[in-house]
Amino acid sequence: MQELRLKASELLLREEWHDSVQVYTQFITLCRSHICNSPHLTKIQRSLCLGLSNRAEAHFRLRDPDKALRDCNQALEIEPTHYKSLLGKGRILFALNRYSAALLCFKSALLEDPQSNETLNGYIEKCKKLESLSRTGAFDLTDWVLNGFRGKTPELAEYVGAVKIKRSDELSGRGLFATKNMDAGTLVLVTKAIATERCILSNEEEDSAENAQLVMWKSFIDQVSDSAAKCTWIRRLISTLSPGDDEASLEIPETELFKGELTEECGESEPDLSSDDLLNILDVNSLVEDSVSAKVLGKNSDYYGVGLWVLASFINHSCIPNSRRLHVGDYVMVHLSKDVKAGEELTFSYFDVLLPLEKRKEMSQTWGFSCHCRRCRFEEGFWADKQELKEIDFGGVIFRIEEAMKRWNVRGREKGYLRASFWGVYEDGYASVKRWGRRIPASDVVVESVAEAVGSDERLLKVLMRDMTNKSGVLEIERAMKLGKGVYGKVVKKKSLRSLIGVEVQEQKVY
Numbered sequence: 243m244q245e246l247r248l249k250a251s252e253l254l255l256r257e258e259w260h261d262s263v264q265v266y267t268q269f270i271t272l273c274r275s276h277i278c279n280s281p282h283l284t285k286i287q288r289s290l291c292l293g294l295s296n297r298a299e300a301h302f303r304l305r306d307p308d309k310a311l312r313d314c315n316q317a318l319e320i321e322p323t324h325y326k327s328l329l330g331k332g333r334i335l336f337a338l339n340r341y342s343a344a345l346l347c348f349k350s351a352l353l354e355d356p357q358s359n360e361t362l363n364g365y366i367e368k369c370k371k372l373e374s375l376s377r378t379g380a381f382d383l384t385d386w387v388l389n390g391f392r393g394k395t396p397e398l399a400e401y402v403g404a405v406k407i408k409r410s411d412e413l414s415g416r417g418l419f420a421t422k423n424m425d426a427g428t429l430v431l432v433t434k435a436i437a438t439e440r441c442i443l444s445n446e447e448e449d450s451a452e453n454a455q456l457v458m459w460k461s462f463i464d465q466v467s468d469s470a471a472k473c474t475w476i477r478r479l480i481s482t483l484s485p486g487d488d489e490a491s492l493e494i495p496e497t498e499l500f501k502g503e504l505t506e507e508c509g510e511s512e513p514d515l516s517s518d519d520l521l522n523i524l525d526v527n528s529l530v531e532d533s534v535s536a537k538v539l540g541k542n543s544d545y546y547g548v549g550l551w552v553l554a555s556f557i558n559h560s561c562i563p564n565s566r567r568l569h570v571g572d573y574v575m576v577h578l579s580k581d582v583k584a585g586e587e588l589t590f591s592y593f594d595v596l597l598p599l600e601k602r603k604e605m606s607q608t609w610g611f612s613c614h615c616r617r618c619r620f621e622e623g624f625w626a627d628k629q630e631l632k633e634i635d636f637g638g639v640i641f642r643i644e645e646a647m648k649r650w651n652v653r654g655r656e657k658g659y660l661r662a663s664f665w666g667v668y669e670d671g672y673a674s675v676k677r678w679g680r681r682i683p684a685s686d687v688v689v690e691s692v693a694e695a696v697g698s699d700e701r702l703l704k705v706l707m708r709d710m711t712n713k714s715g716v717l718e719i720e721r722a723m724k725l726g727k728g729v730y731g732k733v734v735k736k737k738s739l740r741s742l743i744g745v746e747v748q749e750q751k752v753y
């Protein structure tokens with residue numbers, strides 16, 4: 243027995259996790275066969291407790307939280323105040339973002355060894371900070387942004403704001419809904435990826451870039467499968483997601499399920515998840531980091547990343563979206579790009595919505611659905627008897643579009659829908675604004691109506707900023723800051739937002 247114990251701990255020290263699990267398993271079996279029922283802690287029970295605690299460490303390193311937690315719990319059943327098992331259990335729960343439960347373990351460990359080391363105190367401080375962030379959502383990326391994204395990525399925690407998963411009558415299946423009125427920029431959720439995979443695509447030939455993406459996808463699928471196989475909790479979360487068809491009959495999970503803290507252990511029931519189910523789920527729910535409704539903070543522009551963020555996957559697409567995403571490390575932060583009323587469905591765009599109806603239809607087909615949003619429904623009916631404008635040369639004339647809208651009595655927000663559909667035309671037109679002069683509406687008027695339709699978007703901000711070089715005033719700066727807040731969210735405070743969107747330069751001119 244002594245020999246086995248020495249061999250196992252040597253393997254653990256050498257970080258040979260698989261072998262160490264094997265030898266500890268033999269050691270634990272042997273201990274159990276020698277154990278006798280005694281009210282006092284016998285030497286063999288102590289050895290068993292330590293063996294379980296060490297095997298938990300090896301399981302944890304092999305990213306197998308279920309087995310690691312089970313070992314820690316068994317060790318703590320033998321010796322409820324076992325320091326190493328308390329510390330180990332705390333670290334596993336911390337890695338699963340269960341900050342309150344982890345904090346309890348670390349505090350109990352500290353009671354056992356009050357002179358304890360910096361690591362334990364460090365964990366306690368981190369848990370307190372992350373637990374508070376996950377309760378309040380008071381994230382602040384200002385310093386990191388102002389520092390040019392240098393240094394360590396800010397520490398984030400999972401957060402679920404004023405949102406609820408409900409049936410989406412307008413779009414499809416389930417969706418995420420606001421539970422109170424909120425203004426643009428408000429953070430609604432922060433979720434850590436089950437897995438992400440990234441590659442750099444710069445200077446690649448088209449074929450090898452495609453290959454790089456395929457390799458990346460394969461590795462991403464392997465990662466998700468591995469995590470799902472090893473952790474009941476992850477399997478349970480993934481199995482709430484839509485496999486694509488028959489969304490109307492899908493169950494509506496409790497939003498509380500995504501607040502992690504509720505589940506003390508890794509799960510009692512065993513959700514079924516075949517590899518076919520998993521592939522379908524990944525097909526429908528994986529997000530590309532660098533898409534139009536997202537910004538990746540702190541990474542270079544040739545970077546391509548994909549990931550699975552479970553709660554964010556309940557957000558449906560709309561061509562008049564009201565939310566955007568920020569990708570920071572392995573986290574996605576979803577914030578509003580428009581003011582939103584209680585009960586409204588939250589949506590972001592899966593593809594570019596500053597495009598005409600036909601192009602958007604093509605894109606939603608490649609995603610495997612046809613879009614049911616209000617803008618698409620309006621445009622479907624609208625274009626039926628108006629071939630003239632529909633077939634307009636794409637690089638064509640803003641003037642004709644605006645005149646046609648007057649003739650057809652298009653007003654209010656529907657003007658924004660159509661301008662968004664011809665955004666390419668407006669963007670080109672305003673680049674040569676002198677040519678059009680007063681015959682076309684001012685760019686800020688168009689930008690505002692398009693933003694009202696599709697929410698804040700970097701390209702709208704760009705046109706606004708370009709025009710500010712011609713006529714910049716306090717009002718324009720305020721307008722740009724409002725748009726910027728919708729693009730980046732309130733997690734990027736005023737100071738760093740100014741530098742991100744380049745308002746500083748304009749301000750120097752105004753004041």
Ligand SMILES: C[S@@+](CC[C@H](N)C(=O)[O-])C[C@H]1O[C@@H](n2cnc3c(N)ncnc32)[C@H](O)[C@@H]1O
Binds near residue numbers: 610614
């Ligand atoms: C990531 S899931 C979104 C959540 C999903 N509705 C659910 O119940 O889990 C993506 C799927 O939702 C549906 N969907 C999303 N946006 C839609 C839209 N605008 N119109 C129709 N279906 C949509 C499509 O079936 C799509 O494959």
